[in-house]
Amino acid sequence: MEETEKGIENKQAEIAKETAEVPEPGPKHIKKHSKLKEYFDALLFAGIVALLLKTFVVEAYRIPTGSMENTLLVGDFLLVNKFTYGPSTPRSIPFTNVRLPYISLPSIKEPKKEDVVVFDYPGDIEVTKPAEVINFIKRLVGEPGDTILIKNQVLFVNGVEFPRPPTMIFSHTPNAAPDSKIFPKGLGWNED
Numbered sequence: 551m552e553e554t555e556k557g558i559e560n561k562q563a564e565i566a567k568e569t570a571e572v573p574e575p576g577p578k579h580i581k582k583h584s585k586l587k588e589y590f591d592a593l594l595f596a597g598i599v600a601l602l603l604k605t606f607v608v609e610a611y612r613i614p615t616g617s618m619e620n621t622l623l624v625g626d627f628l629l630v631n632k633f634t635y636g637p638s639t640p641r642s643i644p645f646t647n648v649r650l651p652y653i654s655l656p657s658i659k660e661p662k663k664e665d666v667v668v669f670d671y672p673g674d675i676e677v678t679k680p681a682e683v684i685n686f687i688k689r690l691v692g693e694p695g696d697t698i699l700i701k702n703q704v705l706f707v708n709g710v711e712f713p714r715p716p717t718m719i720f721s722h723t724p725n726a727a728p729d730s731k732i733f734p735k736g737l738g739w740n741e742d
Contacts, residue, residue: 605632605640606637607631608630608632610629611627611668611687612625612627612628614687618687620719633658634657634658635658635661637654638653638655641670647683663690663693663707664691666688666690667688668685669685669688671684697709
């Protein structure tokens with residue numbers, strides 16, 4: 551009798567297992583949500599890494615003026631190693647002209663004569679703070695303590711003529727009309 555009771559119980563347990571509902575893994579929208587979160591996390595991580603690289607290591611600049619034509623053309627892109635001369639925190643909010651306080655980190659080496667450097671345009675003589683942030687790209691011709699003189703379209707550094715680059719061009723003749731925007735006013739200087 552006991553065997554038949556055990557057999558019946560076993561049979562009932564098997565039937566219960568077969569008829570028991572198997573839980574499904576869950577709604578499909580949960581899977582999509584986790585995929586979207588995964589993509590968002592990956593994009594966020596990539597964005598943070600790109601921002602750190604742009605801020606402290608390397609940045610792309612676009613040539614804004616034709617002052618270095620025949621070497622660098624207007625509109626050309628230039629990758630700048632910011633790490634060498636000391637990176638700084640962002641100077642403005644990206645995609646705006648809102649300036650931020652910033653700090654500069656120590657540099658590996660100091661800029662030397664004939665290096666091409668990138669700097670913020672300081673503004674015109676009448677403006678103490680320019681309205682927009684413009685980066686200028688120029689060749690360094692003097693270091694702290696040097697005396698620079700331009701006479702008849704010839705550059706002198708500490709009384710010695712600076713070597714003329716083969717790509718040098720002038721936009722005016724030596725006797726061109728003076729430009730009142732060039733500091734200091736009243737000395738009869740022009741762009742050249």
